[in-house]
Amino acid sequence: MWMRNLALILGVCATPALASGIEIDVAGADGDKGKIKIDLLEDLAPNHVAQISGIAAEGGYDGVVFHRVIDGFMAQTGDVQFGDQTDESFSMRRAGTGGSDRPDLKAEFTDTPYDRGIVGMARSQNPDSGNSQFFIMFQEGHFLNGQYTVVGRVTEGMDVVDSIKRGEGRNGAVTGAPDFMKKVTVTD
Numbered sequence: 001m002w003m004r005n006l007a008l009i010l011g012v013c014a015t016p017a018l019a020s021g022i023e024i025d026v027a028g029a030d031g032d033k034g035k036i037k038i039d040l041l042e043d044l045a046p047n048h049v050a051q052i053s054g055i056a057a058e059g060g061y062d063g064v065v066f067h068r069v070i071d072g073f074m075a076q077t078g079d080v081q082f083g084d085q086t087d088e089s090f091s092m093r094r095a096g097t098g099g100s101d102r103p104d105l106k107a108e109f110t111d112t113p114y115d116r117g118i119v120g121m122a123r124s125q126n127p128d129s130g131n132s133q134f135f136i137m138f139q140e141g142h143f144l145n146g147q148y149t150v151v152g153r154v155t156e157g158m159d160v161v162d163s164i165k166r167g168e169g170r171n172g173a174v175t176g177a178p179d180f181m182k183k184v185t186v187t188d
Helices: 002-010 046-057 158-162
Strands: 021-028 031-040 068-070 074-077 118-121 134-137 150-156 180-187
Touching: 021 046, 021 150, 031 046, 031 158, 046 150, 046 180, 134 150, 150 158
Parallel strands: none
Antiparallel strands: 021 031, 021 180, 031 150, 068 074, 074 134, 118 134, 118 150
8 A cells, every 4th residue: 555655656656546436237127226336445455346346347247136135134246157147148046156257355354334335245154255246235234243344335326225126035035037237337
C-alpha cells in the first residue's frame, strides 16, 4: 500500500489502482429489476477486491444466477464456473458448486460486522477457499463476524437486493427461473 501512495506522490503508477466498486444490473423472469451499487473495500480485503474486480472487468459475472437466497439472511451469487444461465450446459443443480479459473484466496478477516447490505466472500469449510462467489446480507448476521471476508457494502439498490427471488428450505436453493446478474460493471 505504501508503494502505491509513494507512486501517486511521484506521479507514477507502480501498481494498478483497484476498482472502487461494482454496479450489478439484476434481472429475473419478469425482466429487469434494477441496479445494485457496491462500494468495494480494498482497505479491508485488497486481494478479494482485486479478484472480484478482475472477474467483473472480464465479464465473468454477466449472466450468473443468484443460486442460494435465504429470506431474512442473504443472497448468494458469483459461481462463474457453473452459475452462468446463458451457458448451454447450465443447470441449477450445479450452480453454487464452482468458482473461477483463478486461485482460491487466503482469508482477509476483519472486525467489520455483518450488517444489512454488507457483501461477504463465500467459501467452503476452509477459510482460505474464497474464489468468485459472494453474498449480500438482507439483515445483520453477526454470527458471521470474523468468519468470512468482508469485501464491500451496498450503497444504492437495497430495494433491488430485497426483491431478489428467494430460495426454499434451510439451504435457500432457488428453484425454477432464478434472478441473475445481467451485467456487472466495474466503477471508479
